[in-house]
Amino acid sequence: MESLADAKRAARSAVRTARRALQAPEREAAANALGRSAEQVTALLDQRPLTIAAYLAAPGEPDLRHALRRWHQRGHRVVVPLCAPEHQLTWVLWHPDVQVGMSALAPVPEPVGAESASAQDADLVLVPALSVGFDGTRLGQGGGYYDRFLADHAGLHVGVVLDSEVVQSVPAQPWDAVLDAVWTPSGVSRLPFALG
Ligand SMILES: Nc1nc2c(c(=O)[nH]1)N(C=O)[C@@H](CNc1ccc(C(=O)N[C@@H](CCC(=O)O)C(=O)O)cc1)CN2
């Protein structure tokens, strides 16, 4: 019988293959649509300004750069993660001119020389994912970075994926974070989806 770990590996591999096949115009269209729906995300909460824990996209991931600029312009505080040893995330303040390099620990971009910040008080966390199930379960890249971070974080947790990556079910293990909402180029939906 296939183990959950095997099922996760197969599901990750399928999404990574599909993302690699995306052409530049499709990636741009998704980034633009995410930028246009940035206000739908902040509208999930009433208070202003917000602290938003976002991420810098690796190639193929839903790209938040237009959304980050909009939130910054509107006066929200935007922080993004750095990969730290033992699959921990630390956070720095993002601004439009921040220098970006590759992480030494994972194939993702991250700011270089940016001011440290805390994400403990973040109102919203935009959680990168490979797919999101209708019940809010998330398939991540496999490091467990976000599972560890979200486990003791109280804010609203919003998964970010492409439309085709919202699926009926995702192979889940007991420690997997359950998301409150999902954001795709089509917009924001609260989770779990009510079925029937
Ligand atoms: N933009 C972004 N930043 C992030 C994450 C993320 O998913 N996206 N992470 C979320 O936790 C952490 C980094 N974790 C990651 C762990 C592994 C791989 C990775 O191995 N990717 C390769 C697969 C290589 C392999 O199969 O061995 C790939 O994408 O092809 C990527 C990110 C923190 N920062």
Ligand SMILES: Nc1ncnc2c1ncn2[C@@H]1O[C@H](COP(=O)(O)OP(=O)(O)OP(=O)(O)O)[C@@H](O)[C@H]1O
């Ligand atoms: N809260 C936690 N505390 C300690 N270890 C954890 C926690 N959550 C997950 N892990 C460990 O992290 C490893 C990777 O978990 P998993 O395969 O669910 O990653 P993922 O959610 O896909 O990755 P990521 O969050 O980095 O995108 C597993 O070995 C798991 O035991």
